[in-house]
Amino acid sequence: MEHLINPKVKSIQLSGIRQFFNMVGDYQDIISLTIGQPDFPTPTHVKEAAKAAIDQDFTTYTNNAGFLELRKAAANFVKQKYHIHYQPESEVIVTVGATEAIDITFRTILTPGSEVLLPAPIYPGYEPLIRLCGATPVFMDTTNSNFKVTADMILANITDKTRCIVLPYPSNPTGVSLTEKEVKEIANVLRGKDILILADEIYSELVYEQTHTSIAQFLPEQTIVINGLSKSHSMTGWRIGLLFAPEGIAKHIYKVHQYSVTCASSVSQKAAYEALSNGMNDAEVMRKEYMKRRDYVYSRLNHNGYQTVLPDGAFYFFVKIPEFVNSSSFDYCLKLVKENGVAVVPGSAFSGYGEGYFRLSYASSMAVLQEGLNRLLK
Structure with a gap:
């Protein structure tokens, strides 16, 4: 009965990150530097708030957009942190993770034939959702601009079909x-152009030498901001995303x-309300530790x-595979698993522009990073 499946669904592939992660899971004694999963526990006060919610029977449906006090806390959080302003009653939606926020945004704004500009290499979660809408992803090669999309690059790729650009920074x-x-x-x-911006800012609290700047600060009328608690408060499994948009789009x-x-x-x-109202700076401890790890790995x-x-x-580090290696990024990373006992993600998982690289996640303890690098550098 597979012939009854939507052809668009049949044509998309599972995430290359997950494919590789699942494939190497059967190998013994592997140091995995693959998944972007914070190794810190969810803050204790956040967990206690969730326990209290259960004990107080806060277990029914909420307002579809999320209960109002949470939306107020979310609006206040981005106002204090990033100087962007949203009305909690009409411009904030609490979603099932940032992934749902991205999905419902594309399904709302895209029509068959639309084009979406994507700076590549890029997280693989956007392209399949764009294609499911009948739209076309247009990749912009950032490998020669220190992986940063530029204004000139965007201008060169805009057509009369361009409906949206994704700005996924930090990347x-x-x-x-x-x-x-x-x-x-x-x-x-x-x-002033008829182009919307999807600003995926899920890593906005994990920025090091500078502070995060949201494009919504300068172009709020065209911007849909995606954020959440997964990375800032180590709450990946809680599945809370946040979507901010002008009322005319948000509705x-x-x-x-x-x-x-x-x-x-x-x-x-x-739990998210507690994190945003009483844990506004919870990410600071993690940020400092990640910075130490980053410096160690880079060295x-x-x-x-x-x-x-x-x-x-x-x-993350996105690392160039040595030029003397005569194999694809997938084969190179598979060889690292089989021969060195360390797993990183092939760059090809992040579009064709990632070929020749691998991604290394340093969301692991210093001891794990040390041993993983020992194996990698063999």
Whole structure:
């Protein structure tokens, strides 16, 4: 009965990250530097709030957009942190993780034939959702610009079919971010055009030498901001995402959200409220530790001749495979697993522009990183 399946669904592939992670799971004694999963526990006060929610029977449906006090806390969080302003009653939606927020945004704004600009290499979660909408992803090669999309690059790729551009910074898989000047330049290029911006800012609290700048600060009327608690508060399994958009856009995304999931988990929402209201700076401890790990990994990679751009956010390195290696990134990474007992993600998982690289996650303890690098550098 497979012939009855939607052809668009049949044509998409499972995430290359997960495929590789699952494949190497059968090998024994593997050091895995693959998944972007914080190794810190969810903060204790957040867990206690969830327990209290259960004991107080806060286990029914909430408002489809999330209970109002949470939306107020979310609006206040991004106002205090990033100087962007949203009305909690009409411009904030609590979603089932950032992934749902991305999905419902694309399903709301894209039509068959639309084009979406994507800076590549890029996280593989966008392209399949775009294709399911009948739209076309247009990749912009950032491998010669330190993995940063530029205003000129965007201008060169805009057509009359361009409906949206994705700005996923800080970036997965490269760890790079954009400066305020670079964000302003992009805003100036897009201002007044019939193009929406999906700003995926899930790593915004994990930025090192600078502070995160959201393009919504300069171009709010065209920007849909995606954020959440997964990385900032080590709450990946709680599945709480946050979507911020102007009311005229948000009211339509809200309809798709309502019919997709009804609402996010009520217990997780209570935990998120605690995280955003009383744990506004919970990410600081993690950020400092990630920065130490980043510096350690960079020193060892650099000392041993690996080429990489120093990340200024998230917790990834995107590393150039040595030129003397005569194999694909997939085969190279599989060989590392079989012969060295260390797993990293092939760059090809992040579009064709990632071929020739691998992604290394440093969201692991220093001891794990030390042993993983010992094996890698063999």
